Amino acid sequence: AMGGGxxxxxxxxxxxxxxxxxxxxxxxxxxxxxGMGGVVIPYRKWPQA
Structure with a gap:
């Protein structure tokens, strides 16, 4: 998947x-x-990663 996907x-x-x-x-x-939170969401879901 790329971008929005x-x-x-x-x-x-x-x-x-x-x-x-x-x-x-x-x-x-x-x-x-x-634009859809691609940078923030992984950090919030997996802060230990």
Whole structure:
């Protein structure tokens, strides 16, 4: 999943993915902040990560 798909996936209670799957926020490489909370949500859900 890329962009909004990744941000939607990290908001879910659980995720199932194949070994070769990847999650990416391409906005970051452009110097932009992901718009749907893609930076904040993982930190709030998994502060120990």
């Amino acid at each position: 990744t941000e939607l996936a990290i908001r879910c209670h659980s995720m199932v993915a194949m070994e070769k799957a990847f999650l990416q926020l391409p906005e970051i490489t452009l110097g932009m902040i992901p």
